[in-house]
Amino acid sequence: MGNTGAVLPLRPAHALLPLLLASVLSGCALGAADPQTRPSENPRTAGASASTPGTPGTVPPTTEAPRPLEGRTVALDPGHNGGNAGSAEITRQVDDGRGGTKDCNTTGTATNSDYAEHAFNWEVALEVREQLEKHGASVVLSRDDDEGVGPCVDERGAFADDADLLVSIHANGTEDTSAQGFHVIVPEPLDDEVAATDLAADSADLGEVLVAAFEDADLSPNPAYGEDGLVARSDIAGLNHASVPAAMVECGEMRNVEDAARMESSEGRSVYASAISAGIEEYLIGD
Ligand SMILES: [Zn+2]
Structure with missing residues (x-):
């Protein structure tokens, strides 16, 4: 009984170890990814909104011929x-x-x-x-x-x-x-x-x-x-x-x-x- 009782609690600990490691590793990976990707994303996003032709408010005016005789x-x-x-x-x-x-x-x-x-x-x-x-x-x-x-x-x-x-x-x-x-x-x-x-x-x-x-x-x-x-x-x-x-x-x-x-x-x-x-x-x- 005593042996059996001493052994039994170890099984869940062994069984959980791979899950804990996986959780820590994935957490590190996510944590490390954020500061690396955000700085590079921000300038790209800011640049895109300023230069994309289709963005409302930033479309350059269409080149039109001058109409000096308008109204004549x-x-x-x-x-x-x-x-x-x-x-x-x-x-x-x-x-x-x-x-x-x-x-x-x-x-x-x-x-x-x-x-x-x-x-x-x-x-x-x-x-x-x-x-x-x-x-x-x-x-x-x-x-x-x-x-x-x-x-x-x-x-x-x-x-x-x-x-x-x-x-x-x-x-x-x-x-x-x-x-x-x-x-x-x-x-x-x-x-x-x-x-x-x-x-x-x-x-x-x-x-x-x-x-x-x-x-x-x-x-x-x-x-x-x-x-x-x-x-x-x-x-x-x-x-x-x-x-x-x-x-x-x-x-x-x-x-x-x-x-x-x-x-x-x-x-x-x-x-x-x-x-x-x-x-x-x-x-x-x-x-
Ligand atoms: Zn004639």
Whole structure:
């Protein structure tokens, strides 16, 4: 009994030893792990919250193009139209804005390979619109496509009443094939009283910045049209009917081989469109 009693208590002690050792070892392992892992976790966690792109409040702003023309409205008038040729409508007489009348519209000119002016004007206007809209401007066009007839010249000025300015886009058709280069037309004031108005002065300024923008694009003025390619005329009904600063750009001479090659290429049209856009932007931001 005594032996038996002395032996029996040892069994649980032996049996518990491995459990006690396991408990102590695991406790040491856990205790040792905490101070080692926490310092390395904290900087990683802090760094992640500061630089993870998806973390609310820390997302860098999306890069957006500057929109300096936000709130401005530009009226573009691509000259002529694709359906003008053969239409009796365009010979209807309309108010020329100077007390007389003139044809509703004309067919425009073309290059020697029959690239039509109305198509050139339309394609350049669309590219100018795209460039201006990218910079925040609202753009209105005098026509919806390149297939219709008109609008008449009196409407080509009046449609711009709510805009900040009007630019009419054309190309010239001098029969002398050596004639080359751009020119810009502004409305000639009716009299001294009109000449003294802000509107007349603003149109003259618009013409000047457009000339400067064309020269900056390495385009040369046609010396037949006034000094530096800027000329004032009283017979352009669209300009006469404009109630906002207005200018007409004759981008080049369609009968000239070099000008025609530039007009017939998309790269060349982009040169004209960028020059027109740059001039418009310079005018609007500077006023
Ligand atoms: Zn024209």
